[in-house]
Amino acid sequence: MTREVLGRWLDTGLDRSVIGGYPRFGLAARRRLPGWPPDAPPGALTGRTAIVTGASSGLGAATAAAFARLGAAVRLVVRDTAKGERIAASIDGDVLVSRCDVSDLADVRRFAGTVGAADVLVHNAGVLPAERTTTPQGHETALATHVLGPLLMTELLGPVLAGGRVVFVSSGGMYTQKLPLDDPEYTRGGYRGAAAYARSKRIQVALVPLLAQRWPGITVAATHPGWADTPGVAGSLPGFHRLTRPFLRDSDEGADTTVWLGATEPAPPSGLFWHDRRARNPHLVPWTRHGAAASRTMFEWCAEAVGLMH
Numbered sequence: 001m002t003r004e005v006l007g008r009w010l011d012t013g014l015d016r017s018v019i020g021g022y023p024r025f026g027l028a029a030r031r032r033l034p035g036w037p038p039d040a041p042p043g044a045l046t047g048r049t050a051i052v053t054g055a056s057s058g059l060g061a062a063t064a065a066a067f068a069r070l071g072a073a074v075r076l077v078v079r080d081t082a083k084g085e086r087i088a089a090s091i092d093g094d095v096l097v098s099r100c101d102v103s104d105l106a107d108v109r110r111f112a113g114t115v116g117a118a119d120v121l122v123h124n125a126g127v128l129p130a131e132r133t134t135t136p137q138g139h140e141t142a143l144a145t146h147v148l149g150p151l152l153m154t155e156l157l158g159p160v161l162a163g164g165r166v167v168f169v170s171s172g173g174m175y176t177q178k179l180p181l182d183d184p185e186y187t188r189g190g191y192r193g194a195a196a197y198a199r200s201k202r203i204q205v206a207l208v209p210l211l212a213q214r215w216p217g218i219t220v221a222a223t224h225p226g227w228a229d230t231p232g233v234a235g236s237l238p239g240f241h242r243l244t245r246p247f248l249r250d251s252d253e254g255a256d257t258t259v260w261l262g263a264t265e266p267a268p269p270s271g272l273f274w275h276d277r278r279a280r281n282p283h284l285v286p287w288t289r290h291g292a293a294a295s296r297t298m299f300e301w302c303a304e305a306v307g308l309m310h
């Protein structure tokens with residue numbers, strides 16, 4: 001067995017164990033394995049523009065700062081511009097703060113009209129709702145934040161994104177859910193925010209192969225960051241946070257694969273799901289599996305919901 005094959009085998013073992021791979025020691029171990037893909041070189045994004053949604057906190061702020069260190073002009077897309085300006089002030093480089101509520105399709109349309117350049121677009125904004133709420137267009141908030149707004153934004157930015165990259169920041173939580181084809185808006189059964197979150201993260205991952213076909217000139221990826229200590233995790237999952245805090249990744253570690261996907265050369269293959277710089281199987285258990293036809297039906301439902309032709 002070569003060192004590289006052994007490295008891949010250990011890496012997959014960490015992934016399947018969840019508890020071995022998702023905390024900070026999972027990333028630390030993988031970085032030491034043979035065949036760990038190298039960092040993007042300094043200046044890799046010079047002359048490029050990177051847009052990061054939800055950049056006012058946690059992983060989004062870390063992603064934006066890392067892109068700026070690689071030379072990109074960075075646009076922080078936030079719903080709270082005061083918070084965004086505080087993050088921008090901590091980043092050295094060409095940084096612009098833009099307001100957009102990505103769950104509000106009208107606001108996404110307005111924002112997209114202001115964008116003149118985009119080489120990397122990271123759909124990082126995320127929410128785990130405490131209760132079922134809906135957006136101005138009547139969509140369930142997690143679905144709108146993670147799927148509908150990002151889909152519309154990418155479609156509208158398609159012409160400026162040609163040759164660029166789009167990264168959906170999903171979650172390992174999606175492994176627990178199957179595609180909610182029968183009730184995408186989560187109108188039936190007892191609503192649980194964690195389930196709504198994971199269902200919409202599952203939809204992101206299911207759509208990525210289709211979106212890679214829809215946008216052939218663009219590299220489309222989904223990734224999950226493992227478990228990272230962010231204001232979002234502390235606020236939405238206080239019990240989990242208290243229990244796991246010593247083992248959680250920091251925000252830079254949580255943003256590692258997002259940054260790598262946005263900057264490494266050559267561009268990674270399009271349409272895949274990634275964690276710790278490796279393409280991963282989007283299913284851990286058989287009962288979440290679905291075929292291409294189910295993904296297509298889900299896409300068509302989402303396309304209708306945001307008013308796209310399909």
Ligand SMILES: NC(=O)c1ccc[n+]([C@@H]2O[C@H](COP(=O)([O-])OP(=O)(O)OC[C@H]3O[C@@H](n4cnc5c(N)ncnc54)[C@H](OP(=O)(O)O)[C@@H]3O)[C@@H](O)[C@H]2O)c1
Pocket residue numbers: 053054055056057058059060077078079080083100101102103104123124125126127145169170171172173224225226227228229230231232233254
């Ligand atoms: N941390 C982890 O362990 C972990 C694990 C799996 C997946 N993720 C994913 O990683 C991403 C970042 O999470 P995080 O842990 O960094 O959480 P966070 O600290 O709560 O950051 C989430 C960001 O999204 C923004 N946001 C939420 N709804 C928005 C909307 N409608 N429009 C615009 N911005 C919006 C928030 O803005 P405000 O500041 O205004 O609230 C905040 O900046 C999320 O997609 C999350 O699901 C994180």
